[in-house]
Amino acid sequence: MTSIEADITDLGHDGRGVTHVAGKAVFVAGALAGERVGLRYTGKHRHYDEATVEEVLRASPDRVVPRCAHFGVCGGCALQHLMPEAQIAAKQRVLLENFERIGKVRPEEILPPLTGSPWGYRRRGRLSAKFVEKKGRMLVGFRETNGRYVADIERCEILHPAVGERIGAITALLESLEGKREIAQIEIAAGDNLVALVFRHLKPLSGPDTQALIAFGQANDFAIFLQPGGIDSVAPLWPAHAQLSFVLPEYDVTLDFRPLDFIQVNGGMNRRMIDHALTLLAPRPGDRVLDLFCGLGNFTLPLARRAAQVVGVEGEAGLVQRARDNAAKNGIANATFHSADLSADQRATVWAKAAYELLLLDPPRSGADAVLDYLPRKTTRRVVYVSCHPASLARDAGILVEKHGFKLRSAGVMDMFPHTAHVESIALFEKD
Template sequence: MTEFQTTITGLTHDGRGVARIDNKAVFVSGALMGESVRVALRKRHRNYDEADIVEIITPSVHRVEPRCRHFTMCSGCSLQHMDPAAQIEAKQNVLAENFERIGKVRPETWLPPLTDQPWGYRRKGRFSVRYVAKKERVLVGFREESNPGFVADITHCEVIHPALGPKVGLLADMIGTLEARSDIPQVEFAAGDDTVALVFRHMTPLSAGDQAKLVAFGQQHGLAIYLQPGGISTVHPLWPEQPRLAFAITADNVELEFRPLDFVQVNAGMNQRMMARTMELLDPQPTDRVLDLFCGLGNFTLPIARHVAHVIGVEGEHGLVERAAENAARNGLHNVSFAVANLFENQKHAPWATQVWDKLVLDPPRAGADKVLEYLPGKATRRVVYVSCHPGSLARDAGILVQKHGFRLVSAGVMDMFPHTAHVESIALFER
C-alpha cells in the first residue's frame, strides 16, 4: 500500500481532509485542516484519490477525542474529532464559499451561528438491521463508514435521543431472539416531546410470539411500537393502542401532532431556536399575508399564523397537508389554510400563486426552490426568509432572488441542525 506524508489544506463537503499529492486531490478520512499526516492510499479515481490516516504527525489545535467509540467505523457522524466551535466555523465557510462561487452574492451581514446541545439531539432516523448468520447475531445501526454495504456493529449512539441512544445494543439483542430476525431490514425511530416510537419494517407476517416480544421490549423501555408490513400506508401501532407523537413550539404556543414516518426537523432543540430566528427575520405584522412553501406539517405555518392576518402553507405530500390542517384546527387557528402542490412543477396558475403576498417563507428539500422562483415572489412581496438544508441550492437560489427579482441578501448564517456531521443547515433573509 502506497504511503505519503502530506499537509491537509482544506475540507470536503462531507468533512474529509483535502491534500494534494503529485498535483492530484486526495481526500483523507478523519484529517483536519492544517494537519501534517502520513496517509495510505485506499482507492484511486480519475480526478481524485481516497486515503486513510496512518499517522498524525502534527495534529490540529481543533482536534478532540471523539466521544463515541464507534466513531471511526460508523457513518452516522463525520466530525466528532473536531471541536464544536471549529465545526461551526467550517460550515460557515462552506456557506460563504457557495454564495460567492455559485450565486455570485454575499450577505450584507453574517448572522451569529445557531447552536444547541451537541449530544442526544437526534429525534428522527432509520437504523439498518441485518442478521449475520456466521455470527449468529443481529446488527442494528447506521452503515459502515468505509463499507456502506455493511451495517456498523454498534451498541449505543451518542447523538440519538437519550431514551434510545444507549439501548441500540439491547434492541439488536431483542431482534436476535425473533423468529423473523432475518426479515426485518430496518427500524425507524421518531421522538415527540413525550413519546419515542420504533417502527419495525417486516417482510413476512410476524408470529404472535414475535409480536409479544416487541410489546414486552416497548413496555420495558417506555417505547411505542409500530409495525410496517408494506408501504408507508401500512404503518400501524402495535403497542400502545393509540400512541401520540407531538412536539410543541413553545414561544408561539403551538403543538404539532405527527405520525412516526412524517418529516419533522431532526433536532428538537434547534427547531425551537430556528423558529425564533425565523420570526425575528420575518418580522410578522398583524396585517401581513404570508405564503409558506414546502410547509410540511406546518412547522412554520402555524407559529406564523399566531402573528399575521393570513398564511397559506403549500406542500406536495397529501398526508402532511391533511395533518397540517388538523394541527391548525387543534390549535384553534382559523387564519391559516393549506394546499397540495408539487412545487417542482410550474404552479404559477394555482390560486395561491396568483394572490398578493407581503412575505414569503421557503424551506425546500436539497434540490432547492429554483422552480418556484421562476414565477415567485410577486412584485408586492417585500421580504423572503429562506431556510436551507443544502448550501449549494441556497446559493443558486440566492443568485436568482438578487439578480432576477431585485432582492438584497441582507443576512445569512448557519444553524447546527446536525452536530458532528458535515451537513450545513442555514437561513437567509432577502429584502426587496
C-alpha cells in the first residue's frame, strides 16, 4: 500500500505509534511519539488505519536498538525499541489517563514504579509449534505480530534463559520426532527449583519419540510433561514425580504449583509486588483479611504471617486445593480457602457476610465490579487492588470511591511485563 511521511504524536495503549492522516487515526507499528517516519499502510478500516514503519526520518531520543534479532516480526514484544525508563513512564501515563477518563478519579499520590530486570524474566509462557510442509522444517516460537504465523526464532531474550537460549535446540528436537506434525504447542513453567516443558500433542507419541523427549530433558535439566488433551490431561513424563515450586523467603513460604497453574509471569517482580501490597495494606496482628481471586495463595499465605485470619476465595477449584495444600505444607493454620465464581453474586455465602478490616483484590482483566456490588463491608478500612488491566481498575476505582466512600490514596505501575504494552498496577483505597 501507499508509503507516506507522518509525525507520530502519541504512543497507543498497544505500543504502536499514533498519527493522523487526513483526520483519520493511523496506528503505526515500530513508531514512537515525537518521531517523523515513513510509513506503509498495512490495513484500512472504517474508523482507523494500520501501518508499519519503513524508515525513521527523525528518531525519538528514547529510541534504542532492540536486543532481539526477531523484534518486529515476533509478537512476543512490542516495545524493545523504547528504553525501559520510557516504557514505564508510558505505562504510568496510561494508568492515570484511565483513572481520569473512565473512573473520574485521581490518586492523591502517584507511587514510584516497581521495576526489575527487563531480560530473561518470563517464567511462564506458551510457544506455538508447527511443521511447515513448504519449508520442510519445524517452527517454534511466539506468534508473529500479524498473529497468523509462528515466528521463526532461534532464541528469546525475555523467556527464562534455560528456555530462551535453547529455542533452536527445542526446534531441532521436534524436527527429529516421528510425530513432529502432532506437536501444537509447548508450555513453559519455571519454578525456583525446576524448569518444565509441557508438550501438547494431538495424537499419541511413539515410544522412540517419548524416549527422545526424556533424553532431551535429562541432557538439559528440564522436567518433561505431556498434554494429550485438556488441562487435566497434563502428566509428567520425566521425572515421574516432578514438583514445581517457588519461595517467598521474607514470609517463610514455599508455594507448589502445577505446570499450567496461573502464577505471576515475572518471579522477581512477584516478590516485590507482594512486599509492596502488604506494605500498603499494612495488616495488624488482630486484622481479618479477605483475599479475592487468590489463586494458589500468592498473597494469602504471606498475609497469614502478618494478620489474625485470612480468607482466600478463587474461582478455579484446582487452585483452591493447591492453596489449601500450600497452607498445610507451610504450617499455616489461620488461612482458609473457598471456591466461588466471583463473577456471580456471592453475597449470601458465609465468607461474604463476615466482617473484614482489610480487602485485597487481584482480579483478571475483567475486573471486580460484580464483587463490588456487595463488598467491601462497612468494617473494611483499607483496600489494595492489584490490576492487570488499567481500564477495569479505573472503572472499579470509581465504584469504590462513589459507592463505598473510599479515597484513592495512591496508585502506580509495576513492570511485570517489560518490553510489552501490558500495564500491571496497584492502588490503595482508604476510608477517612
